[in-house]
Amino acid sequence: MRKSIKRKSQKKSETTRNITPDSVEFELPPNYGDTQVTLLVKDPWWLYAYWELSGSRVQKTVLRIYELTGGTPEAEPLRFFDIQVQETTGNWFIDVGLPDKFWRAEIGFIGDGGRFFVLARSGVVKTPRFGVSEAVDPEWYFSDEIFWKIFRCSGGMGESLSSHEVQRIVVQPELGNRPGRAVLPRRKKAL
Numbered sequence: 001m002r003k004s005i006k007r008k009s010q011k012k013s014e015t016t017r018n019i020t021p022d023s024v025e026f027e028l029p030p031n032y033g034d035t036q037v038t039l040l041v042k043d044p045w046w047l048y049a050y051w052e053l054s055g056s057r058v059q060k061t062v063l064r065i066y067e068l069t070g071g072t073p074e075a076e077p078l079r080f081f082d083i084q085v086q087e088t089t090g091n092w093f094i095d096v097g098l099p100d101k102f103w104r105a106e107i108g109f110i111g112d113g114g115r116f117f118v119l120a121r122s123g124v125v126k127t128p129r130f131g132v133s134e135a136v137d138p139e140w141y142f143s144d145e146i147f148w149k150i151f152r153c154s155g156g157m158g159e160s161l162s163s164h165e166v167q168r169i170v171v172q173p174e175l176g177n178r179p180g181r182a183v184l185p186r187r188k189k190a191l
Contacts (some may be wrong), residue, residue, distance in 0.1 A: 001037050010133065019164050028121040028171060031052050031054065032052065032054075033054045034052050035052065035055075035119055036052055037050070037051040037063075037106065037120040037121065037122045038051070038123075039123065039125050041125050041126070041127055041128070042093065043127075044099030044100070044127050044128050044129065045064070045095060045099065045127070046094065046095055047093075047094040047127070048092070049063060049092050049105045049107075050092075051063070051107045052090065053107065054089050059109070060084060060110050061086065061108075061109055062081050062109060062116065063085050063092060063094075063105060063106075063107050064081075064082075064106045064107070064116060065080060065081075065083070065104075065105055066105070067080070068102040068103065069102070072100060072187050075104075075123060077125065082110075082116075090113075099127050099130040100127060102126050103126070104122055104125075105121070106118045106121045106122070108120075109119050110172060146170070149169055149170045150170060152169070153165070153170055154155045
């Protein structure tokens with residue numbers, strides 16, 4: 001019984017040995033035959049859209065960007081603007097210039113009468129607000145006194161301190177000179 005198992009494992013290792021990354025040829029297809037557009041947030045002022053249009057050859061492909069009233073798919077558009085793109089371009093960075101807003105993209109074409117025909121619609125995204133959040137997470141909160149100690153130790157006051165000096169200044173006073181314990185407060189357990 002053992003001999004047959006050994007032979008099987010030997011055969012298996014021989015086959016896997018012959019397969020190398022160089023011997024396997026695989027290329028990603030240029031497209032997947034879908035008609036879709038995806039909208040992503042880059043930062044508070046910029047969005048990024050990428051798309052694929054299958055089976056359609058449109059002369060005037062338009063990427064239409066909507067600012068929305070809210071974050072639901074049913075949200076009403078406040079305003080929009082169009083970007084004329086080549087169908088084969090496939091992606092575009094979009095300067096919206098407005099933080100803390102909801103956005104949606106549609107890709108389509110404008111007909112002879114000026115009417116916009118939608119081929120695909122993205123999901124809703126929100127650009128983040130600009131600046132530091134006003135929300136304070138109690139898990140990461142520590143006193144001003146500890147903050148300034150850490151700031152000083154990190155070189156913020158123009159001083160460069162050794163790890164022994166950091167321990168002396170930050171860790172030991174908080175713990176009654178008991179070394180080896182963290183200075184930051186422990187997490188509060190949820191009730």
